[in-house]
Amino acid sequence: MLSEEIKNLVRKAASEPEIPLEQPSDKSHGEYSTSIALKLAKQQNISPREFATELVSKIDRSDLIKRIEIAGPGFINFHLSKKALRKQIARSGEQGEKFGNGSHFKGKKIMVEFAHPNTHKAFHIGHLRTLNLGESLARILTAQGATVFRANYQGDVGLHVAKCLWGYMHEEEPQDLKTPQAKTEFLGKVYAKGAQTFEKDENAKEEIYEINKKIYAQDPEIMPLWKKTRQWSLDYFDYSYERFGTFFDRLFFESEVYDLGRNLVLEHLDKGVFEKSEGAVIFPGEKHGLHNRVFITGEGNPTYEAKEMGLAKLEQEAFPFDLNIHVVGNEQAEYFRVVIEAMNAIYPGLKDRQRHLAYGMVNLASGKMSSRTGEVITAEFLIEEVKKELAKVMKESDLKDEEKAEVMEK
Structure with a gap:
């Protein structure tokens, strides 16, 4: 998982086993963000932004990361590269329906x-x-x-x-x-x-x-x-x-x-x-x-x-x-x-x-x-309208008529 790869990079740079990582609600802040600098800076009695700057300099550069930014009091935001997206798409194809499975609600x-x-x-x-x-x-x-x-x-x-x-x-x-x-x-x-x-x-x-x-x-x-x-x-x-x-x-x-x-x-x-x-x-x-x-x-x-x-x-x-x-x-x-x-x-x-x-x-x-x-x-009207539009797109397809009908229905 991409989140684990990001955590591992921060974990190695910070020498800290537990790395909080979340997805910002504001997409301009990147795909992932960590507040680890706020926690560790307090322990060392220095400015969180100063600590964040030092920590970012230690993070190994990965082709999955487009850029890393420091925001606010010391949040570290990660913007992923297109390669990361391609990797995720490839992984979803390999894993099929198992892609994204986890155990967050196991037993619930x-x-x-x-x-x-x-x-x-x-x-x-x-x-x-x-x-x-x-x-x-x-x-x-x-x-x-x-x-x-x-x-x-x-x-x-x-x-x-x-x-x-x-x-x-x-x-x-x-x-x-x-x-x-x-x-x-x-x-x-x-x-x-x-x-x-x-x-x-x-x-x-x-x-x-x-x-x-x-x-x-x-x-x-x-x-x-x-x-x-x-x-x-x-x-x-x-x-x-x-x-x-x-x-x-x-x-x-x-x-x-x-x-x-x-x-x-x-x-x-x-x-x-x-x-x-x-x-x-x-x-x-x-x-x-x-x-x-x-x-x-x-x-x-x-x-x-x-x-x-x-x-x-x-x-x-x-x-x-x-x-x-x-x-x-x-x-x-x-x-x-x-x-x-x-x-x-x-x-x-x-x-x-x-x-x-x-x-x-x-x-x-x-x-x-x-x-x-x-x-x-009605739902029926919408479905039929979509099928009409699909029929136009598939007009030049090499598929047989019954195959086209099956594709349009799905």
Whole structure:
């Protein structure tokens, strides 16, 4: 490893066995930096910069290093040469999938919760982002020795489902819905229809609310359609996960944590974790330097926050983790701060084992994507557009047509 080669050079020059080496966040400071001069200068009672200057003069020159600079009070920054990059690329080719493997997380059990698509809605490029981020993280952690558990929490109940089912009831189902892609495209269309009508038609709004109540009550009148369309979404998700090279050890659903989350909140209401406020049940986040959030509405329904309490229980039972990483957009940062604090009140110590890995949202030039309005770029559309561009590039290739198709799909 390049880092070890740099350490060895400094170790030899400084006659010091332990060399701290890190990668600067500011790339102008080089690829590697060490603070060893600050430590050793203190022991010899001289200026760190003076010591750093002397130490740099003793470091053997290597063709892997383009230049060495002294920064600030005495940091030594290393800028690598192009040869170092070529060496690293060659090493990755030689080692294949073993390249970069280590033991930093050996013995650790880490859950990575990612993807989170809602059933009954379009699977768009925003989902592709969290899918790729989560899978990349899972692979990196695995390469560093961790036992990784891939989890996926999906919303299969809620008003968005009711809007979709209302739209379905008011749209004739095409006869050619044979593939997962065609079915999920149809669901996206009827969801947008239901969502838009919900906003401008009071009668439709009441009908959608009634459908929502029937779903939660598992009314036999609505459940066959709910199960049918839910499965359409799940089939497409499975098709997409396989296509993008990922999988999940456990799928968690909002429908299975609805009652569980509500019961946990009510149980801990009596224990002082939650409080009543204007008919609702809240978590008093202000007592923890955060903000208050509603966990059970005045109508007695659990919010997303309450459902997270049930999810926390199921996730711990499914995989007793040392760390749980939630790969979710940065717009949910404040939400997670409160939710994790509430989890910790129910499950003491859980806060230290939870992390929210935030990332920037995928927006269009016109603004944020919206499944409600149908203004989204679906994953399927993006893939097909990329394949069209690849086809242009490969037009003059000597590959057979079936080989070109295989390359484009991969």
